[in-house]
């Protein structure tokens with residue numbers, strides 16, 4: 001897990017006058033089972049602003065001292081943010097974010113799943129994490145190469161940061177940044193917002209706080225109204241990032257944010273954790289459908305071709321089982337296309353399941369089910385994550401199989 005090792009330094013940074021931030025006095029930072037977290041010292045009303053950080057104080061590729069170099073090198077988004085953080089970290093007390101950066105444990109040894117040992121990766125074979133490319137290290141390696149090239153290009157001006165000496169070290173920084181970054185606006189893109197990253201994620205949609213930032217600004221200068229155009233009807237005083245209480249919070253309660261409607265594969269890739277009974281998990285049956293399609297006769301092949309030409313793309317990815325076991329409407333339609341008798345199938349009848357289409361969905365679910373295997377690793381956190389992903393997928397498939405038995 002990526003964690004805050006010294007929250008007091010983050011709070012100190014928020015109170016430094018030059019940063020112009022607001023940290024609500026009703027908040028406390030405590031140690032939770034998920035690292036640091038924010039709790040209410042007293043009850044908080046719905047709509048209360050908990051944190052305010054002006055956009056000019058956030059750590060983005062646009063606000064860092066290497067901003068121009070990153071633009072010259074045409075490095076943007078998360079790639080640029082990671083490199084910016086690395087250079088600010090190495091600027092030590094000269095960085096405006098010195099105390100904030102010091103509050104984070106970047107020495108944590110957690111690495112993203114794409115760098116796990118192949119024997120550990122293999123335990124996620126055929127899971128959603130595998131299908132979504134979470135285990136593929138090519139993007140990380142490209143990013144590493146890009147960061148090293150950048151460092152070499154400017155080595156005469158700036159010493160090459162030690163974080164770029166090996167991929168594991170770089171990967172822990174990438175994870176540390178990705179797990180704390182927020183989408184800000186069309187100018188800053190992703191950025192680190194001190195204080196906002198102390199809030200943990202509520203996975204069931206019951207969060208009590210939301211991150212807010214006006215996204216529509218000029219992509220060239222970050223202003224709301226400028227020579228390039230008018231981007232919103234707000235005014236420049238709205239150029240802040242806020243955490244706002246989305247519901248009333250009783251005293252002594254952890255205040256959760258939401259990182260978005262993310263499945264376990266997405267949480268694992270970006271935040272290095274997963275949760276039991278994740279409502280946003282889905283299980284794709286695309287591979288099973290594709291295999292059957294290859295064996296299909298000409299009539300079925302024609303139907304699938306007709307469907308694939310009119311369905312939104314990529315339609316195979318849309319053929320999934322939802323967390324509650326219900327098949328997506330695309331999955332229902334494809335099961336009907338394979339099983340409907342006669343020569344023609346009406347589009348309006350495609351989502352109404354018949355006994356034979358239900359049986360086919362059950363068959364695909366059984367094929368997709370992961371084998372029950374014993375998993376025992378030296379790393380208990382990784383073991384728990386792998387088990388969580390596998391068990392959750394099988395539970396979803398079992399729910400669907402049971403549901404398909406009911407008329």
Ligand SMILES: C[S@@+](CC[C@H](N)C(=O)[O-])C[C@H]1O[C@@H](n2cnc3c(N)ncnc32)[C@H](O)[C@@H]1O
Nearest residue numbers: 001002003004034035036179197200201271273
């Ligand atoms: C933005 S930080 C939140 C604050 C963090 N706990 C800390 O100590 O700095 C995101 C990280 O917190 C942890 N985290 C947040 N919510 C979690 C949850 N619901 N379950 C497990 N870990 C969580 C994960 O390690 C994640 O990468």
